[in-house]
Amino acid sequence: MTDTGPFAKDRYCWGAWEQDSGPALLGQRMLTDPGSQRTAEEEPAPSPERPASTCTVRVTSEDDEGSPVVEKTVTVSFGPVPEAREARREWLGAFVDATASRLPDGVPGLVNTEKGMVVLPEECDVDGRPSSVTISAGRTGNERLGLAAAPARLGAEYDVATLLLAVANEGMKRRRCAPDEPFRVTSPVPETAEDPLDRLLGEEESCRLPGFGFAMSREAHYDGVPGVVENDLQLCTFTDTANLRAPRFAGQFVMAAQPRFAALLDGLPEQSDGHRLLRTTCAERPTVFFFQADDALRTAARPDPEGAFAAAVTAVTRRLGCPEAAPEP
Structure with a gap:
């Protein structure tokens, strides 16, 4: 134009x-x-x-x-x-x-x-x-x-x-759906930085989440990158790095209590072959937990995908002070 x-x-x-x-x-x-x-x-x-x-x-x-x-x-x-x-x-x-x-x-x-x-x-x-x-x-x-x-x-x-x-x-x-005040960012936007040690997947802990474990084979090349860790949003992304020039998305864990982030998960069922989802209330706020993973990650999840998801949710809810919201493993 x-x-x-x-x-x-x-x-x-x-x-x-x-x-x-x-x-x-x-x-x-x-x-x-x-x-x-x-x-x-x-x-x-x-x-x-x-x-x-x-x-x-x-x-x-x-x-x-x-x-x-x-x-x-x-x-x-x-x-x-x-x-x-x-x-x-x-x-x-x-x-x-x-x-x-x-x-x-x-x-x-x-x-x-x-x-x-x-x-x-x-x-x-x-x-x-x-x-x-x-x-x-x-x-x-x-x-x-x-x-x-x-x-x-x-x-x-x-x-x-x-x-x-x-x-x-x-x-x-x-x-014609604009809010009264336009979106504006006046504060500094944090730079994205990663600690390579944080990327390691462990059988006892991944993405800084105790109990969120994966027993990967020696031939596997997977990273788990922790991201935002706040009271209304927590993120982790899994990447298959077998091809370093073209890393492939392999899965993610999301906790969202911020209403518009949580809305992104509306319409998804609680369970399917590729993901697990939990809607609950934590710290008096509607909160959604979501985990999706490729076949290799689901196979490696300990003790299984449901148990790994439950452990991740428990780790987050304990941090937030509402462990009663976590599902049974």
């Missing part, structure tokens, strides 16, 4: 982003390589009649022959979370990620340097499902130069939050 006039700056994602407005993605430094350019593709903007939409911004550079060398793609999606069970679990694994930092100032979202997510107010729900805005970056390159498809750095955590919330606020206005 481009404004008119000889000195107008380009705008993207339904006018939410403006060229040279701050984040590196929108600045001239992204266009310093030979033949580089920034382009955008937008579906029609969100509206009361159209609650979902997608915007894509691409930054490409070319070699001397005019062939693309590197393409960085930033994708923004606005709309309700998936309805189908498998699609919802995949979405949760991608965006309710322990490698991300929680947004400050009461904004229900998560960001890291490659992606982010914010849950919109209840007024933006669609058919009982919460709406969200997600942002993610990827990179593809010329294979003969050894540049494979991979996630890409989008910017510092604060830059990602700035881009994410700009689209959220613009989209909510167009959907």
Whole structure:
């Protein structure tokens, strides 16, 4: 989307982003390589009649022959979370990620340097499902130069939050479900940092949760990354790192008492082949616990998936002072 006039700056994602407005993605430094350019593709903007939409911004550079060398793609999606069970679990694994930092100032979202997510107010729900805005970056390159498809750095955590919330606020206005006060982050956004020792899966403890154990084979390459640990949100993400260039999501544990985060789990059954879920009350707040895992993790869970989930819930409820809310193993 481009404004008119000889000195107008380009705008993207339904006018939410403006060229040279701050984040590196929108600045001239992204266009310093030979033949580089920034382009955008937008579906029609969100509206009361159209609650979902997608915007894509691409930054490409070319070699001397005019062939693309590197393409960085930033994708923004606005709309309700998936309805189908498998699609919802995949979405949760991608965006309710322990490698991300929680947004400050009461904004229900998560960001890291490659992606982010914010849950919109209840007024933006669609058919009982919460709406969200997600942002993610990827990179593809010329294979003969050894540049494979991979996630890409989008910017510092604060830059990602700035881009994410700009689209959220613009989209909510167009959907006519905006709150009285727009989403805004004025406090510093924590940088995401990991302690390699925290990634180890143990038979007695994983993700800093006593009793949450996995007996992995020597051939397995799995990490358990603990993330946010707060009174209304706790996260852990499991990753299969057999292919270090393309690590694969393998599972997660979530405790959510913050209402909009908890709403992301609405509609899922309490048990299926791939996940376990518990709805209870802890510290006088409705609280949801969720655990999903691939086949290898379920097989390795001690004493079994139900017992491992119960142990994780017990560890969290003891921390919060409401162990009576934990299920029987």
